[in-house]
Amino acid sequence: MLKVFRSLLWFGVLISTGLAHAAPPMAESGASSPEQFLERSVGADYCLVDWSTVEAYYRQLAEKTSTVAWSSVGESTEGRDFSAVVISSTDNLENLATIQEYSRTIADPRGKTPEQIEEAIAQGKVVLVITPTMHSDEPAATEMAMQLSWTLATSEEEPWRSMRQEAVTVILPSLNPDGLDHVAQWYAKNLGKPYEDASLPELYQRYVGHDNNRDFFALTQVESQLLSKLMYEQWNPQILWDVHQHGKTGVRFFVPPYCDPLNVNIDPLMVAAVNAIGSRAVLDMTTEGCTGIATGVNYDNWWNGGNRSVPARLNIVGILTEAASVNYASPVFLKASQLQDPLGRGDYRPSNQFIAPWPGGWWRQADIIRYELEFAKSLCGSICREPKLWLRQKVAAAKRAATLDDQSARIAWLVTVDNEDLGAVERLTQVLKSSGVEIHQSKTIISADGRQYAPGTLVIRCDQPHSRLVNDLFEWKKFPKNESAYDVSGWSLPTLFGVRVVEVVHDLSGEFTLFQKESLPAGFAGPSDSPLRDTRNWIELTRYLADDRNLEVAKDGGPSPAIAAAAKEIGALPRVGVYAPWSASIDEGWLRWTLEYLGIPYQRVRNSMVKAGSLRDDFDVLLIPDVRTSTLKAGRREYSIESSLSGGLGAEGMVAIEEFVDGGGKLIVMESACPWVIDLFRLPLIDVTSEAKNSKFSCSGSVVRGILADQELTDDMPQAVPLMFSHSKAWRSPTDKEKGDRTDADCQVESFMHYAPRALLLSGAITQPEAIQGHIAWAKVEREKGTIHLFGFRPYYRGWTHASFHLLLRAILVD
16 A cells, blocks of 8 residues: 655644544444545545555455445556446345346337336436546545445445435446556655656556546547446446546536536436536535535536546436645645636636635645535435436436437438448447447448448438437537637547448438447448558558568468558558657657557657667657647756656757758657747748737637648548647748748748648638638658658547548658
8 A cells, every 4th residue: 555644744634634524323344444444534635545555445345345346347558457346235236137237228218118118217226337536637536436435335324325225336446547556656756845746757548648538439548448338338327427626726616517518419308417416516515514616617518528428428417526636635725816716707706606615725635525525425315315317317318319200300320331441430330339329231222312322331320329429429510609618629530530421311211230240241342442541451561561470460371462562662660759758748648549559669759869869770750749849848847847857858859850850760740849840940831820810710629621732642542631620730831021031941841731722621610711721731841861741730639530540651651
């Protein structure tokens, strides 16, 4: 067990600031409470638990308490147990299989008689899933969940006793056990030093860090996949509570309702249920003396992809709470003048959304846990006061989602067999299946809205309970005017994957069967004349070119002739380096994930490696992800972190990268890193998004069209490629007049892609689109013996943009 102490004062702090609990009546249990197990108060200052301690606590609780069951769901990215704890009455635990079957009926009542549905409601139990500590630098919920599990499992007080009878609570001790360890170890290492609140130098989830809460419709990460399996195959819950923390100076606690805009693909009953739970929590928590609670601010009900937002499209009440943070486990003192008004007003004062402001003072990990436990008590009270209400709500929402009527926007979506990137099609179908979506395939030629489609066409019908998620993922979004997005404003997964889908609005006829296989139907033949339009073939190619390919490929008789020809043309995999700053770049993590997905070996390159020079000795290609100029130049400030992790590339790094390119290296740069490279090499490019005349331009988190130039590198690709534009770049060449005021290098810039001059926006929102229309999105510059590729966007954005993976592949392997 990891224990963290700060001097001998810790003992006094433990007594005075640990979470104090009255002693409610408890059922008999031989298990240790969290306080007994940890040998300190829950939420004590300067203390964080590691994963082995957490897991050991839950195991002993399950072993010695008849109301708790523990199980391993799978393994995390780094190989730790990804576990779940189930808490309910002894009778309910003995009948979990029956309860799960009733939950399946409630989630999908199709084909059930009214009597069967009523039986499921009468005999079924509410299933609540709780997900603490997805973001590992928001650690208080780990110990909160330990205390909640103990109280819920053993207390004879209300609402805990009734909750065991009326519900099954599934708690995942941490959605990111890897990160839980990394944060605990980092905090212990730095405790007592001037930089004890410093952020980690590595992502707390190996590939995506904080973006693990942006992965619940693309399902790229192991943890997202495991939770989806638990949610939609095993439990089919009615309610999910996702427990988070936000900044120190914000409101002490956020509960729903969420703010506008509202996504119409969420059933009104789900929205009403979320609002009711949140409003009741404000009443209950205020009664218990909790101040600084806000509703209807910051967190919208529009975007998709998060842990509480995907379930909302699947008829699950998705609850997000956000508590104000401390410095990991170190308390903070905040004056009232430091606190931010949640409504953005000039002064910090009450409102109907913020009825009792917190006055300021000390804020501790124990305070976070107290607020979260009070919310948990309110939530459980809302559930067990009217347990059948939540079951009936889900049945009603599922029936509505599975009913087609005059108000339905469409009746189905088709995935056509003429798609050429079968890797993208397979990935799309797997994502849908993992989210509980039903897919059919046509056995014959089918007719849809007056057009015919070949046998094997995949059909995603909209008369199924999970149709709202399908519609939300497939539609091109129109973000409401005069609103601001919490995250992205637009998405369309098939479009971002480069998969052709057809919306069926009026009629659909043919013979269909349920599509249950992993492999696509025979009608999907893939590209005939350009095999590298299929990412499966790229992956086969990179594996063949890898050092250990011969043994593997020989077993299968070798690659196809087309892949063998491509391998001969490329010759060998380049030695790829990925620049990794010590500020834990999420985009660097996504780039690594993409390279591994595509089978391209790489080595991470740190500042000291660049400064050492002679990069050509080890690398043919150097990739710089979306990293800001300030980070590249200066890195982390001196004294803000241990000295070995401070600083950036500096002058030595600039010289080394110049020498790398001049010596024949290939430099590939993404988005925010481009200005630094443009300045370094004095490239004749001007970012139009930063020009004063385009000050009203805005396009954050939207899908736009890129148009490929007539270049040999991309001549086998579709001319138009969907891109994700999120604070991205667009360039133009300087005018003759501007050239006189600049000291640009004498070099030729080739435009490989520009933003579409017409029909630019596909999904989301954009203002002043003419600012980027027709301007460069992907440029290539040759310098001395080397090459520079500048991507104004991220061709691997969050793993969503499968269609633009092809651009990255060609830049690395072909050009």
